[in-house]
Amino acid sequence: MTLFKRTPIAPLDYTRRLWMRAWVGATLFFLYAPLLVLIAFSFNDSSRNIVWRGFTFKYYGKVFENDALVTALGNSLTIAFLATLFSIVLGTLAAVLLWRFRFPLKAGLEGVMSLPIVVPEICMGVAMLVFFARLDWPSDLPWPLNLSAITIAHITFCFPFVTMVVRARLAGFNKEQEEAAKDLGASDWQAFRDVLLPHMKPGIIAGALLAFTLSLDDFVITFFTSGPNTITFPVKVYSMVRFSVTPEVNAASALLIFLTILLTTVALKLQDFSKATA
Amino acid sequence: MQDWNRQKPAFLALATAPVLWLLAFFILPLGIVWLYSFGRNVGLTDIDISGTFANYARALEPLYLEIFGKSVAVAALTTLLCLVIGFPVALAITFAQPKWRPWLLLAVMLPFWTNLLIRTYALITVLRTQGYVNKSLGFLWDQASSVKAFLGLAPLPTWEPLELLYNNFAVILGLVYVHLPFMVLPLYAALDRMDKSLIEASLDLGAGHLRTITRIVAPLAAPGIISGVIITFVPALGAYLTPDLMGGPDSQMIANVIERQFKRANDWPFGAALSFLLMYATFMLIALQALRTRKIEARQ
Numbered sequence: 001m002t003l004f005k006r007t008p009i010a011p012l013d014y015t016r017r018l019w020m021r022a023w024v025g026a027t028l029f030f031l032y033a034p035l036l037v038l039i040a041f042s043f044n045d046s047s048r049n050i051v052w053r054g055f056t057f058k059y060y061g062k063v064f065e066n067d068a069l070v071t072a073l074g075n076s077l078t079i080a081f082l083a084t085l086f087s088i089v090l091g092t093l094a095a096v097l098l099w100r101f102r103f104p105l106k107a108g109l110e111g112v113m114s115l116p117i118v119v120p121e122i123c124m125g126v127a128m129l130v131f132f133a134r135l136d137w138p139s140d141l142p143w144p145l146n147l148s149a150i151t152i153a154h155i156t157f158c159f160p161f162v163t164m165v166v167r168a169r170l171a172g173f174n175k176e177q178e179e180a181a182k183d184l185g186a187s188d189w190q191a192f193r194d195v196l197l198p199h200m201k202p203g204i205i206a207g208a209l210l211a212f213t214l215s216l217d218d219f220v221i222t223f224f225t226s227g228p229n230t231i232t233f234p235v236k237v238y239s240m241v242r243f244s245v246t247p248e249v250n251a252a253s254a255l256l257i258f259l260t261i262l263l264t265t266v267a268l269k270l271q272d273f274s275k276a277t278a
Numbered sequence: 279m280q281d282w283n284r285q286k287p288a289f290l291a292l293a294t295a296p297v298l299w300l301l302a303f304f305i306l307p308l309g310i311v312w313l314y315s316f317g318r319n320v321g322l323t324d325i326d327i328s329g330t331f332a333n334y335a336r337a338l339e340p341l342y343l344e345i346f347g348k349s350v351a352v353a354a355l356t357t358l359l360c361l362v363i364g365f366p367v368a369l370a371i372t373f374a375q376p377k378w379r380p381w382l383l384l385a386v387m388l389p390f391w392t393n394l395l396i397r398t399y400a401l402i403t404v405l406r407t408q409g410y411v412n413k414s415l416g417f418l419w420d421q422a423s424s425v426k427a428f429l430g431l432a433p434l435p436t437w438e439p440l441e442l443l444y445n446n447f448a449v450i451l452g453l454v455y456v457h458l459p460f461m462v463l464p465l466y467a468a469l470d471r472m473d474k475s476l477i478e479a480s481l482d483l484g485a486g487h488l489r490t491i492t493r494i495v496a497p498l499a500a501p502g503i504i505s506g507v508i509i510t511f512v513p514a515l516g517a518y519l520t521p522d523l524m525g526g527p528d529s530q531m532i533a534n535v536i537e538r539q540f541k542r543a544n545d546w547p548f549g550a551a552l553s554f555l556l557m558y559a560t561f562m563l564i565a566l567q568a569l570r571t572r573k574i575e576a577r578q
Contacts, residue, residue, distance in 0.1 A: 013373060014370055014373040020369070020370050023366045023370070024366070024367055024370045027364075027367050027458070028385055028386075030458075031386070031389045032385075032389070033404065034397070034400035034401045035389065035397065035400050037400065037403065037404055037410060038396070038399070038400040038403055089295070090296045090299055093292050093293075093295055094292075096292055097289070097292040097293050097296065100279065100280055100288075100292070101280055101282045101285075101289055102279045102280065102281050102282065103289065103293075104282075109297065109300075112300055112304070112305065113300070115304070116304060118560065118561075118564055119557060119560070120513070120515070120516030120533070120557065120560055121513075121518065122516055122537065122553065122556070123308075123311075123516070123553045123557045126311060126537075126540050126550070126553050127307035127308050127311045128307055130307065130310050130311050130314060130540075130550070131303075131306065131307035152303050155303070156299070156300075156303045156304050159296070159299070163296075188285075188288055213391065217393045217394065219393075219394065219519060220518050220519065224540070234393060237395060237399070238395055241398075241399045241402070241523065242523070245399075249399065250403070253393075253396040253399060256393055257392055257396060260393065261388070261392075264388070268384075
């Protein structure tokens, strides 16, 4: 029994006090029980969702037979991929810019860069809606291009996060390394590519995973920029949730949870790895 | 740090793309909304930017003031509940054995990484009338009833499932559920930095645990508590999804009113004005927080 260790509880061993453990346990139960119930019942062989009637994968099969859901998932992944690609380029450029240079209005730029992180999602969503409506952004383009409005909106709120992560990584860079490269005859570009970029790499990867998850998860901003032909996975799930609670929605949600957990685990592992090799 | 005009080509190569992107796809859209907030509808789709303040005046009507007030109250109550629930959790993580600490942190953070919509849906599935919460309560009710019958008393009336969804209670529960990690992480960061010998000193000198927490820990962790409060309050104030999916007709928050202006009601200028009022409120809170941290840093 770990609950009743032989050693007496020291005054500061708050975590070993029973009421504290009960409190933490109850909180974790509150956080996890609904999610676990949701995942468990995506495998339940009953459409009424409450009594366990045996294990089945059939609702996952149904998700993949549902063309609208599959298209939405494809859209979401495409948008997330494109948004990540652009975000790491823009985010890394901005990070190096803010780290390296002193320039007029720098504080202003830093402020504007942090805005997409703090502006309420609903305000950002309506701004994008109004913007694309005002521009008469064409909505009937062929497939990846019809996702451009959503992708642009996603890049705008993703790349400041990449900047944040990469800038934190750059803070630990020893500038003498770059100077040494230049003393030895490297050009600016070579020094950037062969010295600075490898140092930033773990930060860029972490930022990329963050951007990918943010884009994949976003509902509110996408809700305002998506049209009838450009439904993303969360928007589709939203319309299903509004309609009813079905095992199929459970299965679709569980898929998204697994995907997020997988991406987060990879991100955490990479960070550990970069710490170990730093 | 280099001065920008000593290396202009490199500076421009780095600055052009991100700055243009922010101008075109962030400042410009917000600017258009800002201009629309001073406009009025002419016809179905045209908006005449006439410089009128009528939209802001309308936002001050009792109906909308009440919704604003209610949103603030709901967000404040959510924040308070998150603080009450989250503080002991943060304390427990701080004083956990080192090998447990990263796991506890991960356990708090993992739901934070899960999609907001899915977390809300998960909560709906357990709270609905045929959900687990109601089933469990019904089971307990029936047990109590049969115990009473066994003792020869009149059995309880039949169990009626509680309506746990589509009301204000559900909105607050949902917001607490979603925002709890926002509170725990800054609290943990503040508690972790604290000098633990001060707590030991307080306990040695005869103060009880509760007194130590209220008189020593809370004041020392105040910066973390305040940033936790702001980090939780700001998104709760602008929450759209939770009141939309879990609320009833009377639990709309400001974000839902904004959404309605842009979709069903099709009154973009008014929606734009409301959206900027929400944004100003957010900025004020964040500026307040930034000022405070700067003051603390200046003192050190």
